[in-house]
Amino acid sequence: MKLTEKQVNYFNTFGYLFIPKMFSTSEIEWITEEFEITIQEFGGGKNHDGTNRTMFGGPIEHRPRLCTLLDDPRIKGLIGGVIGEDFNYAGGDGNYYTGNTGWHPDGNWGRLFSIKVAFYLDPLTRETGCLRIIPGSQNPTHFVRAQQIDPNQSETLFGVPPNDFPTSIALENSPGDVVIFNHDTYHASFGGGTRRRMFTMNCTQHCTLAEDLEVLNQYLSVHSAGGYNIDTGAGMFFPTMVDTADETRLKHLKQCSDIHDVLFPQYARKS
Template structure:
């Protein structure tokens, strides 16, 4: 998933499972500081007992709540990066970006656990209904992944791709791999 981002991205988590189910691996192609759109996180906010979650606080409303702009939300930290740096975080962690200019280049990989129980498989179905090519209405021509990822996969990588591919194709048959 490669993207250009501009401007601000408000506080949000990508999940709410209350445990480590998925993580995001992000790397940037530009120098990013607290003033130019670096990733900000609220450490510990992936935990259901963290004050943001326990008190149902919307960090984007911190100006009204505390008189503090969202970019300076209490306990948040700015993760300044240089090209090639990698940031990995739990999908449940609240994160944002403020001060981005006209171009903030980043690549992300969303990773989930391999599911073996019915509750985890149900969670994976819910996850892929949003966080996948089909969920974003992107037709890759190869289903969940782009053709190069699938076509160059050896047996070991294919094993890791299979579960998400199968569920994705079940959820989005219109985007399933075409021969």
């Protein structure tokens, strides 16, 4: 899949892109099945009682078939189209969400540095927890950033509940749709149930300049297995992701793996 110029313009201006039906019904069936096995066997899903969010790292890294999402030409075209074909894969999270997420960005980099690809495994509407976005809020000049407005305080500030924050949009979805957004874009979810299934892939730009490498170091010191004090047994990524990788996939793993080994020598890959 190659993004059109208009899609890239859309992403750069509004901070997200929604791709309906990227995966077919039969594809999303196996993806959901593999996700369920992973969260149940690895991600703490067996203990999920709906009172709190259950979250685990590297959702696509534990089962060979899910790892192939990183080889999928549609996913690579989507990510590559916005942050470059040499992008770094940088993990992600798998979830049974409970309740509202509240407005937040995942980063405050002040520019396009990292993105999230989100898969929702159940049909969601604006009433049942679909992703909401404040378009354009990744931009440092956007009013929420320039005026330091907390959209969660919308009721107090403007007499409007946060789920109706002016200018926000609700991305109602069906399984198979995919959303990509700039980590700096404000997003939220309201009205979801107690087992809202969602997983993500995080990716960053490949870095060559010293200042970009500094940002990547900062990013990985927090957003990585080591940053969460998790020993994968294989450094930055869980072993299945690395063990089943061909040369092409390895290119998307290398930069983060190398930096992670330096940042977290206690969890470094053994060679």
